[in-house]
Amino acid sequence: MHIDYRHVMRDPWFVTGLGLALFFGLAALLGPWLAPFDPWDMSFDPISAPTRTHWLGVNDGGQDILSELFHAVRNTVVFGLQSGLVALALGVMIGLAAGWYGGAVDTLLMRVADILLAVPAIMILILAAALFQPEPWVLALMLSGLMWPTIGKAIRAQTLSLRKGLHVRAAAQIGGGGTYILRRHLLPEMFPLYLIGFAGKARMAMFMEASLAFLGLFDPSRKSLGMMISYALQFYYLDVWWNWLLPPVLCLSLLIMGVTFLAVSLEKILDPRLRIGMEART
Amino acid sequence: MKPRGKNWSRGLTGSITAFVLAAVAMVYLSYALPRLLPGDFVSAMYASSQVTLTEDQEAELRAYYTQDSGFPSYLARIVTLDWGYSYAYLTPVSDLFFEALPWTLLLLGSAHLLSMTVGFIAGVEAAWRSGTRTEKGMVAGMTFLEGVPEISTGIVLLFFFALQLNWFPAVGAETAYAGTTGWERILNIMHHLILPLGTLVLAYVPGNFLLTRNSMMMVLHAPFVRTARAKGLPPGRVRYAHAARNALLPLVTRLGLRLAFMITGALVIERIYAYPGLGSLLFSAIQARDLPVIQAVVLVSSLLVLGVILALEGVYRIIDPRIAHAH
Numbered sequence: 001m002h003i004d005y006r007h008v009m010r011d012p013w014f015v016t017g018l019g020l021a022l023f024f025g026l027a028a029l030l031g032p033w034l035a036p037f038d039p040w041d042m043s044f045d046p047i048s049a050p051t052r053t054h055w056l057g058v059n060d061g062g063q064d065i066l067s068e069l070f071h072a073v074r075n076t077v078v079f080g081l082q083s084g085l086v087a088l089a090l091g092v093m094i095g096l097a098a099g100w101y102g103g104a105v106d107t108l109l110m111r112v113a114d115i116l117l118a119v120p121a122i123m124i125l126i127l128a129a130a131l132f133q134p135e136p137w138v139l140a141l142m143l144s145g146l147m148w149p150t151i152g153k154a155i156r157a158q159t160l161s162l163r164k165g166l167h168v169r170a171a172a173q174i175g176g177g178g179t180y181i182l183r184r185h186l187l188p189e190m191f192p193l194y195l196i197g198f199a200g201k202a203r204m205a206m207f208m209e210a211s212l213a214f215l216g217l218f219d220p221s222r223k224s225l226g227m228m229i230s231y232a233l234q235f236y237y238l239d240v241w242w243n244w245l246l247p248p249v250l251c252l253s254l255l256i257m258g259v260t261f262l263a264v265s266l267e268k269i270l271d272p273r274l275r276i277g278m279e280a281r282t
Numbered sequence: 283m284k285p286r287g288k289n290w291s292r293g294l295t296g297s298i299t300a301f302v303l304a305a306v307a308m309v310y311l312s313y314a315l316p317r318l319l320p321g322d323f324v325s326a327m328y329a330s331s332q333v334t335l336t337e338d339q340e341a342e343l344r345a346y347y348t349q350d351s352g353f354p355s356y357l358a359r360i361v362t363l364d365w366g367y368s369y370a371y372l373t374p375v376s377d378l379f380f381e382a383l384p385w386t387l388l389l390l391g392s393a394h395l396l397s398m399t400v401g402f403i404a405g406v407e408a409a410w411r412s413g414t415r416t417e418k419g420m421v422a423g424m425t426f427l428e429g430v431p432e433i434s435t436g437i438v439l440l441f442f443f444a445l446q447l448n449w450f451p452a453v454g455a456e457t458a459y460a461g462t463t464g465w466e467r468i469l470n471i472m473h474h475l476i477l478p479l480g481t482l483v484l485a486y487v488p489g490n491f492l493l494t495r496n497s498m499m500m501v502l503h504a505p506f507v508r509t510a511r512a513k514g515l516p517p518g519r520v521r522y523a524h525a526a527r528n529a530l531l532p533l534v535t536r537l538g539l540r541l542a543f544m545i546t547g548a549l550v551i552e553r554i555y556a557y558p559g560l561g562s563l564l565f566s567a568i569q570a571r572d573l574p575v576i577q578a579v580v581l582v583s584s585l586l587v588l589g590v591i592l593a594l595e596g597v598y599r600i601i602d603p604r605i606a607h608a609h
């Protein structure tokens with residue numbers, strides 16, 4: 001299984017997705033330095049329209065909206081990357097273990113996966129957030145712990161088919177042990193699956209972050225796209241649509257679109273029989 | 283579709299076990315988590331809330347959370363709908379819950395039904411026209427839509443159709459105090475339902491469409507489809523009576539796999555349109571730090587989701603008899 005990268009770069013969805021991802025990656029990385037003001041500075045005229053100094057105007061708390069936006073994008077992206085990476089690591093390790101060792105290990109892990117798939121992650125996160133008000137990274141880790149099963153199942157299925165392969169049997173014949181074969185053959189061979197799984201989970205995590213923030217479950221001083229939308233929506237009867245509500249809505253849409261396009265196009269390019277996509281993507 | 287025989291239930295025990303375990307885990311979490319909180323969380327919680335409690339109420343609430351009568355009696359209270367008392371609404375939590383539930387069921391039920399139908403038919407037709415310009419346009423449009431989160435669709439629709447064009451109401455599930463009855467009331471409810479429903483359908487259709495199209499493309503190459511065509515059956519019959527039945531299976535599986543996640547978007551949509559379902563109830567409970575309400579909504583709606591997924595498993599067995607024989 002491998003990706004022909006020239007082929008990938010010809011897919012307009014992939015190129016668009018990559019462009020958007022790079023754009024938001026950069027904005028997240030440089031955000032705090034690009035923001036013209038301190039986003040917690042409340043000394044400006046509340047609810048004022050865009051001006052030369054405040055390109056997107058000022059919110060009800062007297063804070064510069066553009067600066068808030070930079071910090072919010074950064075928080076959402078960081079949350080998505082953290083959660084996606086940990087979910088990927090968990091899914092790959094558990095999937096490999098279940099597929100390679102089989103038997104009771106496999107049964108146990110896959111039962112746990114089935115249970116987690118049926119439980120609404122958002123509900124557990126809401127309960128935890130409402131009770132303990134944890135740091136965002138704690139919620140990101142909890143989310144990873146809840147959303148690895150789709151990746152785990154896909155990796156397991158692929159491990160089961162790969163372990164019957166000629167090269168794996170040959171490696172076993174020359175005396176390669178389990179760990180050696182896993183590390184040397186199975187782990188690198190499934191690389192494309194990691195990309196799809198990661199893109200899918202990062203997308204899901206960013207969507208979750210925006211939703212949790214929209215529902216008011218994060219620390220109110222933490223800037224977030226969902227929270228900006230929620231606050232701006234309370235003033236929908238004023239003229240705040242274009243400068244206050246639209247920017248976070250647009251950023252969130254483009255961000256999630258970028259990741260979705262990457263996931264969809266990678267999936268399409270890979271063998272269509274590896275249909276982990278539909279489950280792993282969202 | 284054959285009547286369900288003995289085989290229908292084969293292998294189902296395993297999934298029921300998984301669901302019972304998941305349900306027990308959820309109930310236990312909701313029991314154990316508040317008890318893990320350090321110190322006097324009642325005062326701490328309500329200090330940041332919009333509700334002011336009297337001494338008596340605070341003592342009562344503290345007693346409610348600290349009376350450690352154990353897990354069995356907690357379970358008994360859940361079953362008997364004794365879910366505590368909301369100090370923000372001054373109403374028993376179960377009353378609030380059952381007032382909100384029908385609206386959520388109406389919204390989500392119709393959204394899933396509609397988006398599965400639309401996505402399925404569009405997917406079948408697209409696969410049939412595979413390679414044409416129409417099909418490519420449909421796939422591109424749906425892929426684009428797949429990337430747009432519900433929050434954004436909801437806000438855009440709210441802006442254009444409720445606030446600019448004034449075609450649909452922006453808040454609520456029916457006009458308050460309108461006193462309408464019968465057909466008039468139903469029309470009024472439909473009128474309020476259209477925007478939130480449209481938002482969810484726009485969010486759900488693309489996934490259903492893309493999945494149906496992909497599985498249909500594979501089914502269309504199967505020998506039995508060629509046979510059906512060779513027999514000279516009308517194309518509509520080949521498509522739906524022969525091929526599409528097989529493309530229906532992944533759709534049901536997908537709903538089961540994703541339902542738990544899809545709830546997230548529905549919560550947000552209810553809040554955007556101030557639709558008086560469980561999502562709005564949960565939102566205001568979070569704002570007021572109304573813990574008993576948060577707990578009850580989280581727990582009971584999770585259990586409902588588990589129940590629906592289990593039911594889907596049964597449906598899947600009915601439409602795919604192979605499953606029962608596979609074990």
